């Protein structure tokens with residue numbers, strides 16, 4: 164069987180502003196289990212990139228190891244890509260990002276890849292406000308290695324083999340808020356209406372944009388008693404807002420109830436429009452986001468939607484004052500300051 168899709172497109176298919184049809188954002192045919200939540204997230208990434216008219220060569224997709232980390236093969240075949248080592252996606256992204264700030268960086272990881280082996284890497288990418296979108300495809304288990312509980316599995320959740328998880332879960336959204344992440348959201352692979360605009364907004368955010376996406380593993384963690392199954396998530400989902408991302412100069416198509424709508428302007432002139440469903444919550448106030456998250460938890464609900472955004476976000480590059488020109492394009496005259504300047508620098512150390 165060939166995993167490569169045919170290149171032919173019907174000439175009447177709708178093209179976006181840069182002349183591509185949606186199929187131009189696809190990858191090869193997925194080898195994941197039929198019904199895996201990860202495939203729906205790949206579909207949402209394809210849709211989001213098509214809608215924002217992203218030029219595929221301007222995106223770099225990076226991942227670690229796991230079923231989730233395989234997904235970059237299934238979207239954006241014409242983008243740059245690096246499938247790294249288990250848990251090491253953040254440091255690879257940091258290196259690439261520091262060398263070239265002109266690309267958009269999309270990191271894909273799993274709850275195992277991020278919340279266990281990659282935890283040390285994850286927290287430092289957050290605190291540095293690395294300019295990237297970081298998606299965790301969160302199924303509460305290690306899908307690729309046959310379904311062991313991960314660190315995001317909820318206390319008391321029942322595994323497919325019938326055992327009860329005796330450990331408290333790590334809530335990656337709570338952790339990202341604690342670490343001062345500048346964009347934090349949670350969504351569900353089965354809610355494309357919410358997920359697509361969230362991905363678009365995350366990719367426009369100048370800094371670390373974290374998306375924890377609940378993504379059921381149909382093969383190892385979709386049983387009765389699992390808190391990451393389709394049935395459980397659908398029954399316990401609670402949303403902060405109706406959400407719409409409006410790129411600069413485009414029409415708004417969310418209906419707002421008066422008194423509940425909020426608008427957050429991003430640096431590039433695009434806007435996030437929110438129709439709040441949750442009282443006492445302000446998406447630009449970290450403390451209210453933390454409280455809102457705790458309120459949902461106390462009722463056993465899964466809070467989705469944009470939780471927090473810092474509209475004044477300053478990414479890692481602006482803190483380090485790095486080169487505007489990608490390192491591989493710097494000419495020798497710039498890279499080598501010349502003998503006289505080197506002499507001066509060296510004499511300062513004598």
Ligand SMILES: Cc1ncc(C[n+]2csc(CCOP(=O)(O)OP(=O)(O)O)c2C)c(N)n1
Pocket residue numbers: 228229230231232249272273274275276277280300302304305306307308313
């Ligand atoms: C250094 C190292 N340790 C352990 C493994 C084995 N391993 C492969 S994937 C994986 C976890 C995958 O879980 P997750 O990141 O949640 O992804 P999923 O498959 O559930 O999408 C583990 C432990 C590995 N590949 N490399």
Ligand code: SF4
Pocket residue numbers: 194195196198199200201230231302306307379380381382383
């Ligand atoms: S094992 Fe689970 S996570 Fe992996 S592809 Fe299958 S359903 Fe998806």
